[in-house]
Ligand code: B12
């Protein structure tokens with residue numbers, strides 16, 4: 001072995017332990033590439049409360065470098081904290097940031113004193129070239145996709161590395177993680193795993209960061225590669241279902257359907273796949289139904305046409321409605337997601353989205369989930385420019401990133417000043433209650449959970465329709481239900497508190 005390398009998925013998203021249910025695919029790709037090239041890799045998947053316990057073992061391994069996978073938001077803040085602790089504990093080890101945040105703003109990251117190197121863009125090849133160069137103390141200036149500090153501590157960010165065309169050459173070693181940690185039964189009694197079968201998206205939704213990293217052109221694993229890996233996971237561990245987190249699984253419809261067919265015939269059902277509504281038609285939905293595709297995830301984003309245009313979504317409310325009615329006809333369970341708090345969005349426009357989300361919930365097949373998220377201005381996105389014009393305070397340090405989060409834990413949304421306190425309390429209350437559908441997952445008590453949930457949701461809806469902005473006892477009840485859910489599903493209380501709602505309500509009272 002050439003050297004030890006430790007890779008850490010910093011798991012500090014607002015959804016806490018449930019974020020840890022997703023296998024850290026990015027690190028498995030990077031770790032497998034390093035391992036193939038002679039490095040001894042260990043992957044860690046850490047919640048902030050697990051950082052301290054992991055440090056002694058990392059120190060004991062004396063890694064050549066420790067790599068952190070970092071997303072923008074709360075994770076950025078915790079990744080900075082962890083990096084500082086690694087620096088204190090293992091001062092000789094180099095600290096490398098990779099992942100979406102590091103890729104979006106490598107120049108910002110490399111200036112931090114707790115970051116030695118940044119790998120921006122796809123990490124498989126850069127990580128190997130960088131490790132070899134570090135080991136042999138070679139020149140780093142020619143390594144595409146790398147950011148570093150030169151002898152004078154000046155920050156240098158090398159050019160981007162071209163995106164990989166042939167994804168199949170990235171063989172995956174799943175045993176780099178404890179696969180069993182990612183085995184959770186869903187409401188159908190199946191055990192789904194997250195998989196990413198293609199990269200790239202040609203669309204240009206103004207709020208979305210994805211094409212910045214995965215590129216505009218569609219690059220895909222072959223059906224053989226996908227089925228080989230998923231059948232391996234079925235035979236070895238018992239995963240019998242899959243969630244495709246691809247940017248656009250159905251962009252190449254023939255390939256998508258071929259994968260679904262092969263998987264279904266081999267006993268792996270499709271739990272959910274990310275789609276754009278314009279990729280669905282009757283023929284495709286009929287196939288989904290025949291192959292038993294359980295659900296699709298799509299962004300309806302808004303219930304207002306002006307906002308949809310601003311988002312550059314390329315579809316309007318009528319179009320969404322037509323597709324939703326089709327989904328209902330074919331009885332495809334959906335995960336639909338909307339966003340409120342877009343720059344320039346008025347209160348009435350926001351309410352239209354909330355009303356539309358209730359229409360969606362009524363119309364979509366039983367078991368569907370409709371979630372409304374707060375707008376999160378992501379680095380380098382089109383909408384960020386407008387957000388800044390309208391007063392968004394772009395974080396100047398990693399600490400500030402913790403305030404920017406689309407779900408929780410409910411800091412005051414001072415970073416998007418076009419949202420008033422009152423709106424904020426309302427949005428958060430709607431968000432909280434719209435997520436009660438997660439109780440569906442309590443598979444053993446599905447009927448009871450659903451019944452409680454439905455009564456609860458009916459009550460909340462009538463408050464939303466009447467624009468009643470206070471949700472005191474309802475939110476307390478919701479917190480109890482969520483804690484029960486956390487306990488049953490993850491063995492621990494999620495422990496989220498709706499601070500903003502409480503603060504918002506308090507301020508409304510004054
Ligand atoms: C699955 C997914 C999740 C999962 C798993 C997240 C994860 N960290 O893997 C869950 C549901 C937990 C999740 C949560 C969130 N997500 Co998410 N998620 C995705 C999704 C759909 C796919 C990610 C994926 O698996 N890609 C496949 C792998 C192969 O690629 P990869 O992870 O990018 O890794 C490659 C490179 O980035 C790089 N790399 C990655 N890490 C490292 C580390 C090192 C050291 C190196 C060298 C290289 C390297 O090499 C890898 C191989 O090429 C993307 C959208 C997308 N299409 O990418 C959004 C996305 C990553 N999520 C996003 C966001 C904002 C979030 C949340 C913050 C939202 C929230 N607040 O709830 C949370 C944060 C959670 C957290 N843990 O911090 C944004 C990130 C934007 C940004 N600038 O950071 C994205 C791009 C979607 C978007 N809105 O545009 N997410």
Ligand code: SF4
Pocket residue numbers: 201202203204205208209210211247248276299
């Ligand atoms: S939201 Fe989906 S379709 Fe739009 S740019 Fe992002 S990945 Fe592509």
